[in-house]
Amino acid sequence: MIKILKYLILIRFRKILPKDDYVAIGLFLLFYVGVFYFLNKLFPQYPYLFLFSSVELIIYHRNREDLDLLKFGKNFKILLFIEYLIYSFPFILIYLLNKRWDILLIHISTLMLLIVIKKRDFKIISYPFKLFDPFWHICFRKDKLLIFIPLVIFLNILGNEYHNENLNISTLLIITIIVCLPSFKREKLIYLKVSPFDSKTYLRKQIQVGLLNTSMISFVLLVCLILFKQWNLLLFMPLVFIFSVVSVLFKYSFFSNPLLQQIFFIFFIGTAQFGLPFLMIPFLYYKSVKTINEVNNVKN
Structure with a gap:
């Protein structure tokens, strides 16, 4: 399971992190820490705005094409849950440091529902736009x-x-x-x-x-x-x-x-x-x- 998680994370960041380039990885982690510090300072002013951090995960989950393949493995839902916890760990840490258990509970519940609810095709939506410009x-x-x-x-x-x-x-x-x-x-x-x-x-x-x-x-x-x-x-x-x-x-x-x-x-x-x-x-x-x-x- 740990090996699978490693490859999933590497695949997720393959577009921005060169393979085996530890300088780039170090700079990325440093940037990550800087963003975390900034967001932690901003959190007390707009706590509920941080719930939109789950939107990016929802979009990623909706668009990923490896779900059918992962379903063949054992405990794939637990695997996905741990993967999404790792992705959203900076936000979870911010919630913990600020003792906002309500927002943390909403975030965790969103991740669980995202994994448990069966993926359906919501892509076909009837928009009221004029079709002259499709x-x-x-x-x-x-x-x-x-x-x-x-x-x-x-x-x-x-x-x-x-x-x-x-x-x-x-x-x-x-x-x-x-x-x-x-x-x-x-x-x-x-x-x-x-x-x-x-x-x-x-x-x-x-x-x-x-x-x-x-x-x-x-x-x-x-x-x-x-x-x-x-x-x-x-x-x-x-x-x-x-x-x-x-x-x-x-x-x-x-x-x-x-x-x-x-x-x-x-x-x-x-x-x-x-x-x-x-x-x-x-x-x-x-x-x-x-x-x-x-x-x-x-x-x-």
Whole structure:
């Protein structure tokens, strides 16, 4: 069992830890200790926020493909439980040091339920998004973005309870990232070529669908801000829709170069506080139409 656990942990960290590189392993452990110290200092202020540490394990458990193989071994549930205890040991230690037995009990119970309850297929969820841009469905199913909606609600509750506006601001950032993610996916050229719409109509429909889908996602945040009377943040809600449109424009402006799309979009967000980047929007619209014409040879 110990040997199996060793290999499971090595496989888990194989992407960030080179094999037999003890310097890298030592630096990683040092970083781990530093993060633990920081989280332990932060824990007394936001204790229940740490329950979201279980979300990463839930996602990992849902996506792992070796469960059927492990079931052939004896006591595989005990093996999984010990493995998840090792992964979450820093958080468990924080709960013990701060004597938060209630949070520790919730965490342990979550791990036990995760292992005991039979894995079912929850992947097929009917999302209300318009299918003109299918990447909204793809992103929410593949990246499990639906998980962040309860997080947005929870952070707003915490922000209201502890009078911490930064938590409410973070939810605005989370929603903005979610609504921009579909624009970083690209349809195949054949779909552009067989489209019955000209370039301007195609782009406008992409923007319209993006705005409609954005309004569905932003509705949760809008309700939270109104309930908790965060009137100042309500003034920034239009930025979520503006960034959604801008991400679509950047997508088609740099359709053949995703790296440039990411660089310029990050630059746009980073300098948005100065207002000057918003002057680029008409140019981005013109360039997007031109790019679509060049890609699919559409004639008005």
